[in-house]
Amino acid sequence: MISAPSVTRKGPTLPFTIDWEDWFQLCCPPFDDPGALGRFEDRLERATEATLAFCEERGARATWFCLADQARRHPHLLRRIVGAGHTIGLHGLTHRRAFEMEAATWRASLAEARKVLEDLSGSALRSYRAPEWSLRGEAEGWWRHLPELGFDLDSSRAPLKVLGDPHWPRTVHRLGAGLLEFPPPVAGPPWLAVPLWGWALRLLPESWMRARLQGLAASGAGTPVVLHPWELDPGQPPLPSGTPLGHRFAHAAGLRSYGLRLTEILSGLNLVPLESWGGEGHGVSEL
Numbered sequence: 001m002i003s004a005p006s007v008t009r010k011g012p013t014l015p016f017t018i019d020w021e022d023w024f025q026l027c028c029p030p031f032d033d034p035g036a037l038g039r040f041e042d043r044l045e046r047a048t049e050a051t052l053a054f055c056e057e058r059g060a061r062a063t064w065f066c067l068a069d070q071a072r073r074h075p076h077l078l079r080r081i082v083g084a085g086h087t088i089g090l091h092g093l094t095h096r097r098a099f100e101m102e103a104a105t106w107r108a109s110l111a112e113a114r115k116v117l118e119d120l121s122g123s124a125l126r127s128y129r130a131p132e133w134s135l136r137g138e139a140e141g142w143w144r145h146l147p148e149l150g151f152d153l154d155s156s157r158a159p160l161k162v163l164g165d166p167h168w169p170r171t172v173h174r175l176g177a178g179l180l181e182f183p184p185p186v187a188g189p190p191w192l193a194v195p196l197w198g199w200a201l202r203l204l205p206e207s208w209m210r211a212r213l214q215g216l217a218a219s220g221a222g223t224p225v226v227l228h229p230w231e232l233d234p235g236q237p238p239l240p241s242g243t244p245l246g247h248r249f250a251h252a253a254g255l256r257s258y259g260l261r262l263t264e265i266l267s268g269l270n271l272v273p274l275e276s277w278g279g280e281g282h283g284v285s286e287l
């Protein structure tokens with residue numbers, strides 16, 4: 001087993017997370033059925049290499065939340081990620097949302113996926129992120145199962161409307177014995193909060209985004225920067241015309257030149273895997 005990389009850089013620190021999935025793995029039809037992997041162009045290798053290069057140029061290391069179905073297709077990429085000093089976490093057996101499964105099915109899928117990823121990567125997994133922040137709705141309390149499944153770090157609960165609950169805590173906190181929760185960064189009052197990742201990080205004013213993330217880092221908020229490899233692949237095909245408008249906007253808006261923009265937004269930040277984030281001297285709130 002390979003342990004998490006040590007981090008020696010100084011500066012305001014945020015955890016860095018990468019959801020390892022291909023450009024078409026949206027949580028909506030026609031992308032969310034088991035046959036989707038074979039129907040759309042496989043661009044994960046080029047997107048992974050672009051993301052590894054992005055990290056290397058900045059001395060950044062991340063937790064990569066990986067899908068077991070993609071790991072089976074691309075085991076060499078999993079080894080590339082680990083070999084470059086990053087840490088593997090679990091995103092799912094497939095990219096299916098947690099609340100679309102029975103609880104027992106979800107638990108079994110995590111156990112199977114964990115074994116696949118550990119066997120292929122040679123590293124022990126500690127962290128989990130449900131696809132599309134889907135420990136919500138029917139699955140809101142399923143985080144209680146994570147410690148018994150071997151996870152002590154989670155990042156599945158977005159403090160936002162639609163994707164979660166705007167009244168959930170916005171900084172790293174202990175959800176229960178043995179589980180630390182890393183909510184993704186948001187800004188604004190609860191009813192108008194915007195995510196500091198994805199479409200918003202790609203479109204809203206760069207200086208405002210940079211100031212928000214710098215402030216979170218300085219306060220030890222522990223809110224992970226969120227990136228998908230396909231966001232650094234501007235040559236990806238357009239989504240099919242039948243894709244729901246909201247999904248198409250959230251996925252495709254602002255992809256052009258995002259790598260350069262993200263470089264500016266993240267400049268000066270020390271980016272580390274969840275497993276290496278140590279509270280940065282601010283401690284962790286207990287709920």
Ligand SMILES: [Zn+2]
Pocket residue numbers: 019021091095131132
């Ligand atoms: Zn995902």
